[in-house]
Amino acid sequence: MNVDPKISFGYADVGEVKLHYATAGNGEPLVLLLHGFPEFWYSWRHQLVGLSDEYTVVAPDLRGYNLSDRPTDISSYAVEKLVADVAGLISHFGRRDGAIVGHDWGAAIAWAFARQHPELTRKLAVLQVPPFEVWKRNITVRQVLASWYMFYFQIPWLPEWTGRRDDFALLARTLKGTSAVKVFTDEDIGVYKESWRTSGLMGPMNYYRANILGGLFRHQRDHETPPVTAPTLFVYGEKDHAILPATVRNVGRAVAGTYTEHRIPRSAHWVQQEAADEVIRILRDFLAQ
DSSP states (O other), X not given: OOOOTTOEEEEEEOSSSEXXXXXEOOOSSEEEEEOOTTOOGGGGHHHHHHTTTTSEEEEEOOTTSTTSOOOOSGGGGSHHHHHHHHHHHHHHTTOSOEEEEEETHHHHHHHXXXXXXXXXXXXXXXXXXXXXXXXXXXXXXXXXXXXXXXXXXXXXXXXXXXXXXXXXXXXXXXXXXXXXXXXXXXXXXXXXXXXXXXXXXXHHHHHHHHHHHHHHHOOOOGGGSOOBOSOEEEEEETTOSSSOGGGGTTGGGGBSSOEEEEEETTOOSOHHHHTHHHHHHHHHHHHHO
């Protein structure tokens, strides 16, 4: 892996698990970059460097991924545990709060974190994924079909087996085939494969097993879902095949603080890599406000 010399690495003991992280810069505030499935810190490599001149930027491997601890039981991946990991990272870096940025599962964690810990959330930026209640409110048959993999991942061991076959060929094809802009080089795919060999796929699959079905069938009234009070940015690549445009309608209704939305027409799901420079600029403008 060719890593920019501005990036260094470390480990944080956040209580229940130890998390590996990449970091760059030493400014203020702390900016935490939370990745999604099936990635690791590497998905934020451009933003780590691009924001490091002004901020302390940290991209952890979430629990279950790459070099972070990998609990084996499904309950260890409940969103409350993932939120606690983020709080532990802020404490590890000696900060009172942080700007939380999340993509895919990292976005789901970021939404939950901002609601459960408004006192620790200086700002919130989420990429591609709306809050779960917005996802449910906007759900369509097309979205259910696009989300087939979330239900497939509920099956024990079979998704891990199919994911590992032929040296992770299915996952590699997924990354390359679902990007609107061809950003995943053979070298990038090799880096991802090494990560999947290191951690296996059980932890990443357990995110879906621990949270999806319970969230779908849990009824919550509006007053039981508090709005996000932190200044919030939502970034959406409009060619996403997994989170359809209709599913991200009215995301701002979940936010009581100032809300900004930015659409990137040419990008698909892997937006911080497909439109790396634009995402850096958007984040920089948002953090500076």
